[in-house]
Amino acid sequence: MPISEAHVGKTYPPTQPYLVTAGKIHEFARALGDENPAYAGAEPVAPPTFAAVLAADAWGALFDDPELDLALSQTMHTNQKFAWRRPLRAGDEVVATLTIDGVRARANTAFVTIAVLLATTAGEELCTASSTLLHTWPVENEEEA
Amino acid sequence: MSVEVGTELPRLAVHLTRETAVRYAGASGDFNPIHYSDFYARALGLEGCIAHGMLTMGTALRVVTDWAGDPAKVRSYGVRFTKPVPVPDDAEGALVEFAGRVTKVADGVATVAIDALCDGVKVLGSATAEVSVD
Numbered sequence: 001m002p003i004s005e006a007h008v009g010k011t012y013p014p015t016q017p018y019l020v021t022a023g024k025i026h027e028f029a030r031a032l033g034d035e036n037p038a039y040a041g042a043e044p045v046a047p048p049t050f051a052a053v054l055a056a057d058a059w060g061a062l063f064d065d066p067e068l069d070l071a072l073s074q075t076m077h078t079n080q081k082f083a084w085r086r087p088l089r090a091g092d093e094v095v096a097t098l099t100i101d102g103v104r105a106r107a108n109t110a111f112v113t114i115a116v117l118l119a120t121t122a123g124e125e126l127c128t129a130s131s132t133l134l135h136t137w138p139v140e141n142e143e144e145a
Numbered sequence: 146m147s148v149e150v151g152t153e154l155p156r157l158a159v160h161l162t163r164e165t166a167v168r169y170a171g172a173s174g175d176f177n178p179i180h181y182s183d184f185y186a187r188a189l190g191l192e193g194c195i196a197h198g199m200l201t202m203g204t205a206l207r208v209v210t211d212w213a214g215d216p217a218k219v220r221s222y223g224v225r226f227t228k229p230v231p232v233p234d235d236a237e238g239a240l241v242e243f244a245g246r247v248t249k250v251a252d253g254v255a256t257v258a259i260d261a262l263c264d265g266v267k268v269l270g271s272a273t274a275e276v277s278v279d
Contacts, residue, residue: 048203
């Protein structure tokens with residue numbers, strides 16, 4: 001039985017703590033070609049969309065859950081939204097907790113909406129990263145399509 | 146800075162190349178090979194490599210953070226990934242052009258609508274950021 005509306009509200013255990021470092025922030029800002037001075041130096045803040053890197057860590061729980069029958073290779077990322085309380089910065093130790101917010105399944109596809117809450121290990125909430133994923137299961141018999 | 150509905154943000158044009166894609170893969174940890182290998186991209190039915198959606202989304206936000214100065218002012222940001230950005234294997238890569246305009250100002254927060262065009266095709270839909278302007 002693949003993912004269904006019955007899974008809405010399901011929350012997974014938080015990811016292992018991730019330590020945000022100045023070096024990783026510099027590397028990420030450089031990949032975006034972004035020379036904003038806030039991302040430079042020994043105590044930088046992270047570019048806002050760096051939150052996606054930590055949120056994606058939590059996606060593993062979704063694809064590892066045998067109840068859902070989801071595979072990353074059959075998934076398209078269709079929507080992304082972030083709401084920040086404050087920027088992530090070097091020295092933050094961050095855990096990501098994923099909750100299934102919505103499921104719309106029909107035939108061999110499902111739109112799955114997830115919310116990943118990023119918080120420090122001390123419990124300070126930093127960001128919510130919400131994503132919509134479109135999953136397609138292979139059709140084994142064309143008549144079923 | 147004076148901010149009102151209709152304020153146009155400075156435009157930004159960026160070349161996304163295979164090198165950009167490889168750098169973003171390393172920096173983000175998203176090593177899906179469709180972003181740097183034509184072989185894997187074609188296996189999925191694409192004509193060739195496409196940019197990471199999050200690379201396009203992250204680059205588009207530079208329109209807002211270059212304008213606002215301090216990235217800590219960004220409160221929220223959301224997009225729909227409407228069309229992939231094909232990244233040819235040459236020196237120029239894909240030219241993506243970004244623009245932004247203020248659509249609302251209330252309680253010290255400006256809402257900015259962002260356009261992202263590649264070859265005249267809109268590659269992000271409903272791209273909107275909220276930024277503190279007090």
